[in-house]
Amino acid sequence: xxxxxTGGTEGIGKAVINRFAQEGFDIITCARNIEKLNxxxxxxxxxxxxxxxxxRVDLSIKEEVxxxxxxxxxxxxxxxxxxxxxxxxxxxxxxxxxGALEHMINTNLYSxxxxxxxxxxxxxxxxxxxxxxxxxxxxxxxxxxxGSYGISKFALYGMTxxxxxxxxxxxxxxxxxxxxxxxxxxxxxxxxxxxRFIKVEDIAELIWTTYRLSDRTVVEDLxxxxxxxxx
Numbered sequence: 001x002x003x004x005x006t007g008g009t010e011g012i013g014k015a016v017i018n019r020f021a022q023e024g025f026d027i028i029t030c031a032r033n034i035e036k037l038n039x040x041x042x043x044x045x046x047x048x049x050x051x052x053x054x055x056r057v058d059l060s061i062k063e064e065v066x067x068x069x070x071x072x073x074x075x076x077x078x079x080x081x082x083x084x085x086x087x088x089x090x091x092x093x094x095x096x097x098x099g100a101l102e103h104m105i106n107t108n109l110y111s112x113x114x115x116x117x118x119x120x121x122x123x124x125x126x127x128x129x130x131x132x133x134x135x136x137x138x139x140x141x142x143x144x145x146x147g148s149y150g151i152s153k154f155a156l157y158g159m160t161x162x163x164x165x166x167x168x169x170x171x172x173x174x175x176x177x178x179x180x181x182x183x184x185x186x187x188x189x190x191x192x193x194x195x196r197f198i199k200v201e202d203i204a205e206l207i208w209t210t211y212r213l214s215d216r217t218v219v220e221d222l223x224x225x226x227x228x229x230x231x
């Protein structure tokens with residue numbers, strides 16, 4: 001069985017990959033840094049009896065996403081697809097840098113849209129599979145300095161809801177993962193204690209547990225926050 005994770009070299013994506021690799025899943029992942037990808041592949045294959053396929057992909061570019069989808073289809077039909085890749089650029093709508101909206105829509109929304117469309121036909125034919133879309137608390141709660149990031153994550157959440165309705169008759173489950181502040185590279189340099197953030201391993205564990213539910217049950221929204229609330 002294959003687990004496909006976009007943006008798998010760090011943060012939540014890497015934690016998810018490690019969790020599924022522990023359970024014997026073969027892995028297909030992509031990111032922009034080929035050195036980190038190759039290190040990830042070597043590390044996982046040294047620790048687990050699995051196959052790991054890595055591809056250098058800029059997920060903000062449609063053609064590269066579609067090419068990645070074709071390569072995945074040539075290898076396997078995914079048991080699990082985690083649309084994890086994303087980018088966060090803070091700022092208010094009026095004052096954020098030109099191109100911020102386009103860049104975050106391309107990375108946070110269109111990458112998931114195009115990759116899912118590429119992989120859906122075979123998943124529907126086999127009537128199996130699970131799609132997790134990495135949304136955000138910013139998908140359901142607006143933040144003043146969240147600007148275009150919030151726009152992109154609201155849109156991804158909407159896409160996830162549509163996919164749930166379109167795919168349930170094909171026995172394909174769809175879950176929106178909505179984490180709050182999580183200890184990833186996006187928060188580097190912030191003067192807050194590590195304990196104030198969600199652990200990436202906790203999110204990975206919740207995704208694994210959700211995946212393991214019986215065929216008759218689906219978690220539509222997985223909302224996760226730091227114990228002390230949003231930052």
